[in-house]
Amino acid sequence: MRADIYLIFLLLRLLGRLPLRVLHRFGDGLGRLVLWRQGRTVLNTAANLRIARPQLDDVARHALLREVMIESGKSVAEIIKIWGGGAEQALDLIREVRGEALFDAALASGKGVIIAAPHLGCWELLNYWLCRKTSLAILYRPPRIAALEPLLRKARGALAPEQVRADGAGVRALYKRLAAGGTVGILPDQKPRAGEGEFAPFFGREALTMVLLPRLAARTGAVVLFAFAERLPQGAGYRIHLLPAPEGVADTDLATACAALNRGVQSCVELAFAQYQWQYKRYSASDRTSPYD
Numbered sequence: 439m440r441a442d443i444y445l446i447f448l449l450l451r452l453l454g455r456l457p458l459r460v461l462h463r464f465g466d467g468l469g470r471l472v473l474w475r476q477g478r479t480v481l482n483t484a485a486n487l488r489i490a491r492p493q494l495d496d497v498a499r500h501a502l503l504r505e506v507m508i509e510s511g512k513s514v515a516e517i518i519k520i521w522g523g524g525a526e527q528a529l530d531l532i533r534e535v536r537g538e539a540l541f542d543a544a545l546a547s548g549k550g551v552i553i554a555a556p557h558l559g560c561w562e563l564l565n566y567w568l569c570r571k572t573s574l575a576i577l578y579r580p581p582r583i584a585a586l587e588p589l590l591r592k593a594r595g596a597l598a599p600e601q602v603r604a605d606g607a608g609v610r611a612l613y614k615r616l617a618a619g620g621t622v623g624i625l626p627d628q629k630p631r632a633g634e635g636e637f638a639p640f641f642g643r644e645a646l647t648m649v650l651l652p653r654l655a656a657r658t659g660a661v662v663l664f665a666f667a668e669r670l671p672q673g674a675g676y677r678i679h680l681l682p683a684p685e686g687v688a689d690t691d692l693a694t695a696c697a698a699l700n701r702g703v704q705s706c707v708e709l710a711f712a713q714y715q716w717q718y719k720r721y722s723a724s725d726r727t728s729p730y731d
Contacts, residue, residue: 454522
């Protein structure tokens with residue numbers, strides 16, 4: 439590990455001793471600052487909220503935008519605690535788990551388990567919880583700054599999931615793991631590359647949606663569960679949610695399966711609406727009108 443990256447790791451460890459409520463207060467201020475600057479992130483978020491909450495008037499939608507930006511700031515600040523404090527201390531912040539019996543039953547079935555974890559709440563903490571329960575492989579794309587990859591591995595520690603690159607060999611590895619009854623984690627709202635997805639409704643508008651998860655489910659017969667870690671108010675900790683996938687997520691008809699996949703993401707988002715990564719451009723594509731222009 440490079441010396442500068444190691445220093446960042448040491449700084450994370452130091453700042454990770456701060457109480458979660460203090461870091462969330464800092465994140466609150468960060469989110470308000472980003473909102474005040476009215477940059478591209480805010481504009482993209484506002485465009486998504488107009489689609490997802492069309493019934494709101496301008497005053498109510500701005501209040502929601504402020505809440506979303508504050509939660510986004512918290513999501514950045516809390517990483518200091520999740521990575522810097524270590525996995526076991528992070529797991530001590532979990533106050534409740536809803537749906538754990540679903541996960542235990544899925545593991546016991548021996549069919550393999552696909553965890554669909556949207557960009558919602560604190561997904562790094564969810565990884566720790568899943569890795570304490572079972573061996574986990576996650577599909578990922580390497581960080582744009584290659585030197586950060588060793589930092590991520592070191593920060594995640596002993597409860598780090600196996601990271602499988604999002605390429606042909608990685609996908610084959612996921613099939614093999616599921617066929618053996620293992621567990622894999624996928625971000626179901628990750629926007630696919632052009633030509634690699636299917637359009638399906640998401641909050642009332644067509645969005646380019648990944649086909650990998652439905653194909654994995656259809657070909658392996660694995661159990662699909664949705665999961666996320668909800669951020670509780672006032673730095674009180676987190677609540678883990680596990681939900682069954684909507685019917686049709688493993689359908690061989692990709693339009694049907696992708697629509698079910700997006701319904702599953704929506705069901706999670708509605709439980710903690712402001713904690714979703716609304717700045718993400720779910721609706722932009724070269725062959726459809728973009729709301730971000």
